[in-house]
Amino acid sequence: MVDQPFEAMDAWIEYFGTVDMPILRQTARRLEEARQSIDRVNGREIAAIVLQDPLLAIKVLAYIQRFQGKRLHSDITTIANAVMMLGVEPFFAHFEAPTTIETLLKDEPQxxxxxxxVIRRVQRASRYAHDWAFERHDMNIEEVELAALLHDLAEILLWCFAPQLAxxxxxxQQADPTLRSAAAQVEVLGIRLFDLQLALCDAWHLPELLKTLMDDANAGLARVRNVVLAVNLARHSANDWNNPALPDDFEAIEKLLHVDRPTLLARLNVPDEAAAQYLAPRHRPPRGDDQG
Known part of the structure; x- marks a missing residue:
């Protein structure tokens, strides 16, 4: 565990390159159940398990990149393709007996x-991203879904391996609601988590496409906008449907999907009581946001 921030980005990269990435206990249980049925399970079913767990997803992607230039003729940008490339039995052989997040942090309840x-939030973001990519007839829905799942990877790693810093x-931020996430990160860590995440993507040789999809700076691209809006909506609705940033989220999603407000709120299953305020004429609460 890291108790004090490293002085340089390279030290963070080196550290995270040596840790054993944990996965959710529920994921480990589902993998073991699938392994017990190894003669019947297929790659698509394995991919569905992996796509619920951001840390297992990054483990699979980082591992498959080792074959770059050997067996791979193009980038592997989806979990389904990675599992297909590895094969079912080799997949289970490599990823058996994983450490779980719950075990790693058993003495760190906070x-x-x-x-x-955070993981529940990115799971929700990935579902939004998948559904909207499907509706937009995206060329590869899983790439968009995966980018949303991994969007806050560095934050997840910090909670796992530098819990006191997280x-x-x-x-x-709780003491100063006006303090943006990026500013708080620089105060405590000396770096932004987003910059760490991009550096990790480079160090682990992740496909350029996934890096592009995870980078909010590329939001001019419809696929990236899909990811960004899914991540924002999941973040702003994490506690309830009353966050003052939600009206702007809804407006942007309506433009992305070419739907009206009632249709969107119904698709998102926003409770009637909360939905009523967003259907009122000229509804515009003060703009607020927790993102840096």
Whole structure:
């Protein structure tokens, strides 16, 4: 575990390159159940399990990149293709007996709650991203879904391996609601988590396409906008449907999907009581956001 921030980005990269990436206990249980039926399970079913767990997803992607230039003739940008490339039996052989997040953080209850909160949020974002990519007839839905799942990877890693630093960032933001995420990260870590994430993508030789899809700066591209809006909506609705940033989210999603407000709220299953305020004429609460 890291108790004090490293002085340089390279030290963070080196550290995360040596850790054993944990996965969710539920994921480990589902993998073991699938392994017990190895003669019947297929790659698509395995991919469905992996796509619920951001840390297992990044483990699979990072591992498959080792074959670049050997067996791979093009980038592997989806979990389904990675599993197909590895084969079912080799997949289980390599990823058996994983460490779980719950075991890793058994003595850090605040951090465990913190990381599970982030993981639930990115799971939700990935579902939004998948559904909208399907509706947009995206050329490869899983790429968009995967990018949303991995969008906050560095934050998840921080909660797992530097829990006290993650707790301190959260404490500062709770003490000062105007403090943006990126500013709090720089205060505590000396770096932005987004910059760390891009550096990790480079170090692990992840496909350029996934890096593009995870980078909010590319939001001019419809596929990236799909990811960004899914991540924002999941973040802003994490606690309830009353976040003042939601009207702007809804407006942008309506433009992306070419739907009206009632249709969108119905698709998102926004409760009637909360939906009513967003259907009122000229509804515009003060703009607020927790993102840096």
């Amino acid at each position: 951090a465990l709650l913190g990381v599970l909160h 707790i301190e960032i959260r404490r500062r």
